[in-house]
Amino acid sequence: MKNIVITALSIAAISLTSCSTTQKTASVQSPQTLKEGFKNHFYVGAAINLDAIHNNDKKAVAIIENQFNSIVAENCMKSMFLQPKEGEFFFDDADQFVAFGQKNKMFIIGHCLVWHSQAPDWFFTDKEGKNVSAEVLKQRMKKHITTVVSRYKGKIHGWDVVNEAIMEDGSYRKSKFYEILGEEFIPLAFQYAHEADPNAELYYNDYNEWHKGKVETVVKLIADLKSRGIRIDGMGLQTHVGLDYPTIEEYEKAIIAYTNAGVKVSSTELDISALPSPHKISSNIADTQAYEKELNPYTSGLSETATTKWEKRYMDFFSLFLKHKDKVKRVTQWGVTDIDSWKNDFPIKGRTDYPLLFDRKYQTKPIVKKLIQLAEEKKN
Ligand code: 9MR
DSSP: OOOHHHHHHHHHHHHHHHHHHHHHHHHHOOOOOOOHHHHTTOOOEEEEEEHTTTTHHHHHHHHHHHHHHEEEEETTTTTHHHOBTTOOOHHHHHHHHHHHHHHOOOOEEEEEEESTTOGGGGGGTTTTTTOOOHHHHHHHHHHHHHHHHHHTTTOOOOEEESSSOBBBSOOOOOOOHHHHHHHHGHHHHHHHHHHHHHHHHEEEEESSTTHHHHHHHHHHHHHHHTTTOOOOEEEEOOOOSSSSSSSSSHHHHHHHHHHHHTOEEEEEEEOOOSOOOOOGGGGGGGGGGHHHHHHTTTTOOOOOOHHHHHHHHHHHHHHHHHHHTEEEEEESSSSBBGGOGGGGSSSSSSSSOOOSSSSSTOOOOOOOOHHHHHHTTOOO
Protein backbone atom coordinates (compact mmCIF):
# COMPACT_ATOMS: atom_id res chain seq x y z
CA MET A 1 0.00 0.00 0.00
CA LYS A 2 2.79 2.38 1.06
CA ASN A 3 4.55 1.68 -2.24
CA ILE A 4 1.45 2.42 -4.22
CA VAL A 5 1.04 5.76 -2.45
CA ILE A 6 4.69 6.67 -3.04
CA THR A 7 4.43 5.73 -6.71
CA ALA A 8 1.26 7.75 -7.11
CA LEU A 9 2.91 10.74 -5.41
CA SER A 10 6.01 10.50 -7.60
CA ILE A 11 3.92 10.35 -10.76
CA ALA A 12 2.05 13.43 -9.58
CA ALA A 13 5.35 15.17 -8.77
CA ILE A 14 6.82 14.29 -12.16
CA SER A 15 3.77 15.50 -14.01
CA LEU A 16 3.72 18.70 -11.94
CA THR A 17 7.38 19.34 -12.74
CA SER A 18 6.93 18.67 -16.40
CA CYS A 19 3.82 20.83 -16.46
CA SER A 20 5.64 23.78 -14.88
CA THR A 21 8.59 23.25 -17.23
CA THR A 22 6.25 23.36 -20.22
CA GLN A 23 4.65 26.52 -18.89
CA LYS A 24 8.03 28.13 -18.31
CA THR A 25 9.20 27.20 -21.79
CA ALA A 26 5.96 28.43 -23.27
CA SER A 27 6.19 31.81 -21.58
CA VAL A 28 9.82 32.22 -22.61
CA GLN A 29 9.04 31.20 -26.16
CA SER A 30 5.90 33.15 -26.88
CA PRO A 31 5.61 36.78 -25.95
CA GLN A 32 2.10 37.93 -25.17
CA THR A 33 2.37 41.66 -25.78
CA LEU A 34 3.42 43.89 -28.63
CA LYS A 35 6.34 45.36 -26.74
CA GLU A 36 7.74 41.93 -25.85
CA GLY A 37 7.10 40.61 -29.34
CA PHE A 38 8.82 43.47 -31.11
CA LYS A 39 11.55 44.20 -28.59
CA ASN A 40 14.32 42.98 -30.87
CA HIS A 41 12.96 44.90 -33.85
CA PHE A 42 11.70 48.40 -33.08
CA TYR A 43 9.75 50.40 -30.51
CA VAL A 44 5.98 50.00 -30.57
CA GLY A 45 4.06 53.04 -29.45
CA ALA A 46 0.72 54.76 -29.12
CA ALA A 47 -0.54 58.32 -29.22
CA ILE A 48 -2.29 59.04 -25.96
CA ASN A 49 -5.07 61.48 -25.14
CA LEU A 50 -5.88 63.53 -22.03
CA ASP A 51 -8.07 60.82 -20.49
CA ALA A 52 -5.13 58.44 -20.50
CA ILE A 53 -2.60 61.08 -19.47
CA HIS A 54 -4.68 61.94 -16.40
CA ASN A 55 -5.51 58.32 -15.64
CA ASN A 56 -9.26 58.85 -16.14
CA ASP A 57 -9.42 56.10 -18.72
CA LYS A 58 -7.90 53.32 -16.66
CA LYS A 59 -8.58 50.58 -19.20
CA ALA A 60 -6.70 52.51 -21.87
CA VAL A 61 -3.86 53.12 -19.43
CA ALA A 62 -3.63 49.40 -18.74
CA ILE A 63 -3.34 48.69 -22.47
CA ILE A 64 -0.69 51.38 -22.95
CA GLU A 65 1.38 50.14 -20.02
CA ASN A 66 1.13 46.48 -20.99
CA GLN A 67 1.53 46.72 -24.72
CA PHE A 68 3.65 49.72 -25.65
CA ASN A 69 7.15 51.01 -24.92
CA SER A 70 6.81 54.40 -26.58
CA ILE A 71 4.27 57.22 -26.35
CA VAL A 72 3.44 60.46 -28.11
CA ALA A 73 0.87 63.06 -27.02
CA GLU A 74 -2.06 63.11 -29.44
CA ASN A 75 -2.83 66.81 -28.91
CA CYS A 76 -1.59 68.43 -25.72
CA MET A 77 1.86 69.43 -26.97
CA LYS A 78 0.67 71.34 -30.00
CA SER A 79 1.48 75.03 -29.91
CA MET A 80 -2.11 76.27 -29.41
CA PHE A 81 -2.24 74.31 -26.16
CA LEU A 82 1.33 74.93 -24.96
CA GLN A 83 1.36 78.66 -25.66
CA PRO A 84 -2.24 79.83 -26.12
CA LYS A 85 -1.21 83.46 -25.58
CA GLU A 86 2.15 84.98 -26.31
CA GLY A 87 4.50 84.27 -23.41
CA GLU A 88 1.84 82.33 -21.43
CA PHE A 89 2.80 78.71 -21.44
CA PHE A 90 0.57 75.90 -20.17
CA PHE A 91 2.50 72.78 -19.28
CA ASP A 92 0.23 70.85 -16.89
CA ASP A 93 -0.94 68.24 -19.41
CA ALA A 94 2.43 67.89 -21.13
CA ASP A 95 4.21 67.48 -17.77
CA GLN A 96 1.82 64.67 -16.83
CA PHE A 97 2.36 63.03 -20.20
CA VAL A 98 6.13 63.07 -19.77
CA ALA A 99 5.87 61.84 -16.17
CA PHE A 100 3.72 58.92 -17.36
CA GLY A 101 6.32 57.97 -19.96
CA GLN A 102 9.15 58.26 -17.47
CA LYS A 103 7.34 56.17 -14.88
CA ASN A 104 6.96 53.44 -17.48
CA LYS A 105 10.49 53.88 -18.90
CA MET A 106 9.12 54.61 -22.35
CA PHE A 107 10.67 56.18 -25.43
CA ILE A 108 8.89 59.53 -25.31
CA ILE A 109 8.09 61.57 -28.40
CA GLY A 110 7.20 65.25 -28.48
CA HIS A 111 4.60 66.18 -31.11
CA CYS A 112 4.96 68.75 -32.59
CA LEU A 113 6.96 71.97 -32.55
CA VAL A 114 6.10 73.60 -35.86
CA TRP A 115 2.79 72.88 -37.58
CA HIS A 116 0.48 75.17 -39.54
CA SER A 117 -2.54 73.54 -37.88
CA GLN A 118 -3.38 73.81 -34.17
CA ALA A 119 -1.09 76.84 -33.94
CA PRO A 120 -2.50 79.89 -32.15
CA ASP A 121 -3.41 82.85 -34.42
CA TRP A 122 -1.29 85.30 -32.42
CA PHE A 123 1.82 83.42 -33.53
CA PHE A 124 1.73 84.96 -37.01
CA THR A 125 0.07 88.33 -36.54
CA ASP A 126 0.68 91.72 -34.98
CA LYS A 127 -1.79 93.86 -32.98
CA GLU A 128 -3.53 94.99 -36.16
CA GLY A 129 -3.93 91.43 -37.32
CA LYS A 130 -1.31 91.78 -40.07
CA ASN A 131 1.41 89.22 -40.72
CA VAL A 132 4.46 89.80 -38.53
CA SER A 133 7.87 90.35 -40.12
CA ALA A 134 10.25 87.46 -40.79
CA GLU A 135 12.40 88.64 -37.88
CA VAL A 136 9.48 88.57 -35.42
CA LEU A 137 8.32 85.15 -36.56
CA LYS A 138 11.85 83.79 -36.16
CA GLN A 139 11.99 85.14 -32.61
CA ARG A 140 8.60 83.62 -31.80
CA MET A 141 9.60 80.26 -33.21
CA LYS A 142 12.88 80.35 -31.32
CA LYS A 143 11.21 81.27 -28.04
CA HIS A 144 8.53 78.59 -28.42
CA ILE A 145 10.90 75.83 -29.43
CA THR A 146 13.58 76.73 -26.90
CA THR A 147 11.14 76.97 -23.99
CA VAL A 148 9.40 73.70 -24.79
CA VAL A 149 12.42 71.58 -25.75
CA SER A 150 14.59 72.76 -22.84
CA ARG A 151 11.84 72.03 -20.34
CA TYR A 152 11.93 68.37 -21.38
CA LYS A 153 15.64 68.13 -22.09
CA GLY A 154 16.83 64.58 -21.46
CA LYS A 155 13.26 63.40 -20.88
CA ILE A 156 11.72 63.61 -24.34
CA HIS A 157 13.82 61.43 -26.60
CA GLY A 158 12.64 62.56 -30.01
CA TRP A 159 10.75 65.53 -31.45
CA ASP A 160 8.50 65.92 -34.45
CA VAL A 161 10.13 69.24 -35.23
CA VAL A 162 8.20 70.13 -38.37
CA ASN A 163 4.89 68.55 -39.30
CA GLU A 164 3.17 68.43 -42.71
CA ALA A 165 5.03 71.19 -44.56
CA ILE A 166 5.25 69.57 -48.00
CA MET A 167 2.39 68.87 -50.40
CA GLU A 168 1.85 65.69 -52.40
CA ASP A 169 3.14 67.36 -55.59
CA GLY A 170 6.36 68.28 -53.83
CA SER A 171 5.63 71.98 -53.43
CA TYR A 172 5.85 73.70 -50.05
CA ARG A 173 2.53 74.11 -48.24
CA LYS A 174 1.53 77.76 -48.37
CA SER A 175 1.32 78.06 -44.60
CA LYS A 176 1.94 81.20 -42.57
CA PHE A 177 5.40 79.88 -41.74
CA TYR A 178 6.15 79.60 -45.44
CA GLU A 179 4.46 82.84 -46.40
CA ILE A 180 6.54 84.81 -43.90
CA LEU A 181 9.85 82.93 -43.81
CA GLY A 182 9.97 80.92 -47.03
CA GLU A 183 11.59 77.48 -47.04
CA GLU A 184 14.05 78.59 -44.37
CA PHE A 185 11.54 78.06 -41.55
CA ILE A 186 12.33 74.35 -41.63
CA PRO A 187 16.14 74.50 -41.12
CA LEU A 188 15.58 77.19 -38.48
CA ALA A 189 13.17 74.99 -36.54
CA PHE A 190 15.63 72.08 -36.56
CA GLN A 191 18.48 74.34 -35.52
CA TYR A 192 16.54 75.84 -32.57
CA ALA A 193 15.44 72.39 -31.41
CA HIS A 194 18.96 71.04 -31.58
CA GLU A 195 20.36 73.99 -29.64
CA ALA A 196 17.78 73.43 -26.89
CA ASP A 197 18.55 69.71 -26.50
CA PRO A 198 21.61 68.52 -28.41
CA ASN A 199 20.89 64.88 -27.51
CA ALA A 200 17.28 64.69 -28.67
CA GLU A 201 16.45 63.01 -31.95
CA LEU A 202 14.79 65.29 -34.48
CA TYR A 203 12.25 64.28 -37.10
CA TYR A 204 10.34 65.66 -40.06
CA ASN A 205 6.80 64.17 -40.03
CA ASP A 206 4.19 63.97 -42.80
CA TYR A 207 1.17 62.14 -44.26
CA ASN A 208 0.67 60.77 -47.78
CA GLU A 209 4.38 60.21 -47.39
CA TRP A 210 4.56 57.79 -50.31
CA HIS A 211 3.49 60.35 -52.95
CA LYS A 212 6.32 60.71 -55.45
CA GLY A 213 6.52 64.50 -55.40
CA LYS A 214 6.51 64.62 -51.62
CA VAL A 215 9.20 61.95 -51.37
CA GLU A 216 11.43 63.89 -53.78
CA THR A 217 11.15 67.20 -51.93
CA VAL A 218 11.56 65.67 -48.48
CA VAL A 219 14.62 63.74 -49.64
CA LYS A 220 16.08 67.03 -50.94
CA LEU A 221 15.21 68.71 -47.67
CA ILE A 222 16.99 66.02 -45.65
CA ALA A 223 20.05 66.28 -47.89
CA ASP A 224 20.04 70.06 -47.56
CA LEU A 225 19.85 69.94 -43.74
CA LYS A 226 22.62 67.38 -43.60
CA SER A 227 24.87 69.32 -45.98
CA ARG A 228 24.48 72.36 -43.73
CA GLY A 229 25.39 70.34 -40.65
CA ILE A 230 21.88 70.62 -39.17
CA ARG A 231 20.75 67.58 -37.22
CA ILE A 232 17.90 65.45 -38.55
CA ASP A 233 17.55 61.84 -37.43
CA GLY A 234 14.38 60.58 -38.89
CA MET A 235 11.50 60.77 -41.30
CA GLY A 236 8.14 60.27 -39.64
CA LEU A 237 5.83 58.30 -41.91
CA GLN A 238 2.37 58.98 -40.54
CA THR A 239 0.90 55.84 -42.18
CA HIS A 240 -2.74 56.92 -42.18
CA VAL A 241 -3.65 54.30 -44.75
CA GLY A 242 -6.66 52.43 -46.06
CA LEU A 243 -7.51 48.98 -47.35
CA ASP A 244 -6.46 49.77 -50.89
CA TYR A 245 -4.04 52.67 -50.74
CA PRO A 246 -1.09 52.92 -50.97
CA THR A 247 0.35 49.73 -52.46
CA ILE A 248 3.01 48.01 -50.36
CA GLU A 249 5.41 48.43 -53.29
CA GLU A 250 5.05 52.21 -53.37
CA TYR A 251 5.33 52.37 -49.60
CA GLU A 252 8.52 50.32 -49.70
CA LYS A 253 9.98 52.61 -52.36
CA ALA A 254 9.35 55.59 -50.09
CA ILE A 255 11.03 53.88 -47.11
CA ILE A 256 14.07 53.16 -49.23
CA ALA A 257 14.23 56.68 -50.68
CA TYR A 258 14.08 58.31 -47.24
CA THR A 259 16.65 56.01 -45.70
CA ASN A 260 18.98 56.46 -48.68
CA ALA A 261 18.96 60.14 -47.77
CA GLY A 262 20.63 59.14 -44.50
CA VAL A 263 17.88 58.99 -41.87
CA LYS A 264 15.91 56.29 -40.09
CA VAL A 265 12.17 56.05 -40.62
CA SER A 266 9.39 55.56 -38.12
CA SER A 267 5.75 54.81 -38.69
CA THR A 268 4.50 57.59 -36.44
CA GLU A 269 0.69 57.60 -36.65
CA LEU A 270 -0.29 54.19 -37.96
CA ASP A 271 -3.95 53.40 -38.42
CA ILE A 272 -5.61 51.37 -41.16
CA SER A 273 -9.12 52.45 -41.97
CA ALA A 274 -11.54 49.59 -42.64
CA LEU A 275 -14.06 51.87 -44.35
CA PRO A 276 -14.53 52.66 -48.02
CA SER A 277 -12.86 55.83 -49.17
CA PRO A 278 -15.57 58.37 -50.15
CA HIS A 279 -13.79 59.00 -53.47
CA LYS A 280 -14.41 55.40 -54.44
CA ILE A 281 -18.19 55.58 -54.03
CA SER A 282 -20.28 57.01 -56.79
CA SER A 283 -21.99 60.11 -55.42
CA ASN A 284 -24.82 59.79 -57.90
CA ILE A 285 -26.54 57.05 -55.91
CA ALA A 286 -29.98 58.66 -55.86
CA ASP A 287 -31.11 57.13 -52.60
CA THR A 288 -29.48 59.10 -49.75
CA GLN A 289 -29.96 56.30 -47.25
CA ALA A 290 -28.32 53.77 -49.54
CA TYR A 291 -25.45 56.20 -50.12
CA GLU A 292 -24.94 56.70 -46.39
CA LYS A 293 -25.09 52.98 -45.76
CA GLU A 294 -22.42 52.45 -48.38
CA LEU A 295 -20.17 55.06 -46.80
CA ASN A 296 -20.68 53.82 -43.26
CA PRO A 297 -21.43 50.11 -43.64
CA TYR A 298 -20.30 48.61 -40.32
CA THR A 299 -22.13 50.54 -37.61
CA SER A 300 -22.75 47.37 -35.62
CA GLY A 301 -19.52 45.48 -36.28
CA LEU A 302 -17.02 44.83 -39.03
CA SER A 303 -18.04 42.08 -41.47
CA GLU A 304 -15.95 38.94 -41.73
CA THR A 305 -14.81 39.78 -45.24
CA ALA A 306 -13.77 43.29 -44.23
CA THR A 307 -11.98 41.93 -41.14
CA THR A 308 -10.00 39.50 -43.28
CA LYS A 309 -8.99 42.28 -45.68
CA TRP A 310 -8.11 44.62 -42.84
CA GLU A 311 -6.02 41.98 -41.04
CA LYS A 312 -4.14 41.25 -44.24
CA ARG A 313 -3.28 44.94 -44.58
CA TYR A 314 -1.90 45.00 -41.03
CA MET A 315 0.14 41.87 -41.74
CA ASP A 316 1.44 43.36 -44.99
CA PHE A 317 2.51 46.63 -43.37
CA PHE A 318 4.18 44.90 -40.43
CA SER A 319 5.90 42.45 -42.77
CA LEU A 320 7.29 45.44 -44.62
CA PHE A 321 8.44 47.14 -41.42
CA LEU A 322 10.07 43.90 -40.29
CA LYS A 323 11.72 43.40 -43.66
CA HIS A 324 13.31 46.84 -43.20
CA LYS A 325 13.78 46.65 -39.47
CA ASP A 326 17.36 47.93 -39.82
CA LYS A 327 15.81 51.17 -41.08
CA VAL A 328 12.79 51.40 -38.79
CA LYS A 329 13.11 52.94 -35.35
CA ARG A 330 9.51 52.84 -34.14
CA VAL A 331 5.96 51.94 -35.13
CA THR A 332 3.36 54.03 -33.31
CA GLN A 333 -0.42 53.69 -33.46
CA TRP A 334 -2.41 56.94 -33.62
CA GLY A 335 -4.59 56.16 -30.62
CA VAL A 336 -5.27 53.14 -28.44
CA THR A 337 -8.80 51.83 -29.08
CA ASP A 338 -11.16 52.29 -32.02
CA ILE A 339 -13.55 54.30 -29.93
CA ASP A 340 -11.18 57.24 -29.61
CA SER A 341 -9.72 57.19 -33.10
CA TRP A 342 -9.85 60.41 -35.12
CA LYS A 343 -10.72 58.18 -38.10
CA ASN A 344 -14.34 57.94 -36.88
CA ASP A 345 -14.61 61.57 -37.98
CA PHE A 346 -12.33 61.69 -40.98
CA PRO A 347 -12.71 62.18 -43.90
CA ILE A 348 -16.42 62.05 -43.02
CA LYS A 349 -17.84 62.88 -39.62
CA GLY A 350 -19.62 60.28 -37.50
CA ARG A 351 -18.65 57.01 -39.18
CA THR A 352 -17.81 53.84 -37.26
CA ASP A 353 -14.26 52.88 -38.18
CA TYR A 354 -12.01 50.08 -36.96
CA PRO A 355 -8.46 51.31 -37.57
CA LEU A 356 -6.58 50.30 -34.40
CA LEU A 357 -5.44 47.13 -32.66
CA PHE A 358 -7.78 47.36 -29.64
CA ASP A 359 -11.56 47.40 -30.03
CA ARG A 360 -14.33 49.57 -28.60
CA LYS A 361 -14.56 47.33 -25.54
CA TYR A 362 -10.83 47.62 -24.89
CA GLN A 363 -10.35 44.05 -26.05
CA THR A 364 -7.20 43.02 -27.86
CA LYS A 365 -8.09 42.18 -31.46
CA PRO A 366 -7.01 38.73 -32.74
CA ILE A 367 -4.59 40.39 -35.18
CA VAL A 368 -2.31 41.35 -32.28
CA LYS A 369 -1.40 37.72 -31.66
CA LYS A 370 -0.70 37.25 -35.36
CA LEU A 371 1.55 40.30 -35.45
CA ILE A 372 3.47 39.08 -32.43
CA GLN A 373 3.89 35.70 -34.09
CA LEU A 374 5.13 37.39 -37.25
CA ALA A 375 7.67 39.32 -35.17
CA GLU A 376 8.78 36.06 -33.60
CA GLU A 377 9.29 34.44 -36.99
CA LYS A 378 11.49 37.37 -38.02
CA LYS A 379 13.48 37.33 -34.79
CA ASN A 380 16.76 36.28 -36.33
O1 9MR B 1 -5.78 63.01 -33.58
C1 9MR B 1 -5.72 64.41 -33.56
C2 9MR B 1 -7.13 64.98 -33.40
O2 9MR B 1 -7.63 64.64 -32.12
C3 9MR B 1 -7.12 66.47 -33.61
O3 9MR B 1 -8.45 66.96 -33.59
C4 9MR B 1 -6.46 66.79 -34.93
C5 9MR B 1 -6.40 68.28 -35.19
O4 9MR B 1 -5.91 68.55 -36.44
O5 9MR B 1 -5.13 66.28 -34.94
C6 9MR B 1 -5.11 64.90 -34.86
O6 9MR B 1 -3.80 64.42 -34.98
C7 9MR B 1 -3.14 64.68 -36.20
C8 9MR B 1 -1.66 64.77 -35.91
O7 9MR B 1 -1.42 65.73 -34.92
C9 9MR B 1 -0.88 65.10 -37.17
N1 9MR B 1 -1.16 64.19 -38.23
C10 9MR B 1 -2.56 63.93 -38.52
C11 9MR B 1 -3.30 63.55 -37.23
C12 9MR B 1 -4.75 63.23 -37.54
O8 9MR B 1 -5.41 64.35 -37.99
